[in-house]
Amino acid sequence: MLTIRRADARGHADHGWLDSHHSFSFADYYDPAHMGFRNLRVINEDRVKPKNGFGTHGHRDMEIISYVLEGALSHKDSMGTGSTIVPGDVQRMSAGTGVMHSEQNASDSEPVHFLQIWIMPDRKGHAPGYEQKRFDADQKRDKLRLVASPDGEDGSVSMNADARLYATVLDLGAKVTHAVAPGRHAWIQVARGNAKIGGEELHAGDGASTSDAGDIVIEGGESGTEVLVFDLS
Numbered sequence: 001m002l003t004i005r006r007a008d009a010r011g012h013a014d015h016g017w018l019d020s021h022h023s024f025s026f027a028d029y030y031d032p033a034h035m036g037f038r039n040l041r042v043i044n045e046d047r048v049k050p051k052n053g054f055g056t057h058g059h060r061d062m063e064i065i066s067y068v069l070e071g072a073l074s075h076k077d078s079m080g081t082g083s084t085i086v087p088g089d090v091q092r093m094s095a096g097t098g099v100m101h102s103e104q105n106a107s108d109s110e111p112v113h114f115l116q117i118w119i120m121p122d123r124k125g126h127a128p129g130y131e132q133k134r135f136d137a138d139q140k141r142d143k144l145r146l147v148a149s150p151d152g153e154d155g156s157v158s159m160n161a162d163a164r165l166y167a168t169v170l171d172l173g174a175k176v177t178h179a180v181a182p183g184r185h186a187w188i189q190v191a192r193g194n195a196k197i198g199g200e201e202l203h204a205g206d207g208a209s210t211s212d213a214g215d216i217v218i219e220g221g222e223s224g225t226e227v228l229v230f231d232l233s
Contacts, residue, residue: 003209004206017053023044042116043117045115049105054104061096062121063118068085071111084106094159140226142220144166169225171220
C-alpha cells in the first residue's frame, strides 16, 4: 500500500530570495506526523533567485544530497571544495564531525531549482567528505539509475547511510520497476512531470511511501517525467 504525500500539503516558506517546499518538518515548519520517513529526514524543493543563496553555515552528522533540476548551484565548503552543480549532477556532502558550507545561485539572471535531501548517517562521527558525479539524461532514460549508495556501487556517489537513491527520466508510457525487499522501505518523489505509481496519479512535488515488500511500477505520464526512488532501511 502506498501512502501519498501531496505537493500542496507540504510545508512552505517564502523568504523572497528563496521559495521552499518541505516534504518533512524543517526549520519553522513543524508537523509531528511528517518528521521524515525512516532515515530520510529532509526533502526540500528549493527555488533560489539570481545573485542569492545560502550563506556560510554549519552542519554535522548528516548526509546531504543536492539534485539540481534547473539552473546552476555554486558550492563552497570548509574542506576546500568549490564546485558548480548543474542538472545531471549529484552532489553528496557528508557533514560528519562538522563542516561549514555555502550554496549560491551561480547565475546573475536565472533562478536555480533543486532538491535538497538529508539522510541520517549510519552512525555519528564520520569524517566530513564531498563527492560529485554526473548522470546525464541518457543514463536515466526509461531505467532506474543508481546515483547514491553506501558503497559507491555502479559508479554512484557513496554515502555513510543504509540507503540507495535511484533516478529515472521517463518518456510517456515508459515503465520502470523497483523491487522493495522484505524489511526495506521506499520513498518515491516526483521531481518533474507526472507519473502513475501503483495505480495512483502523482504530479511534480508529490511523494509516496511504502513499507510493503514487492514491486513498485512507475509509469511516465508525460515525456521528461523525472522521479527519484529511495530504498531505505
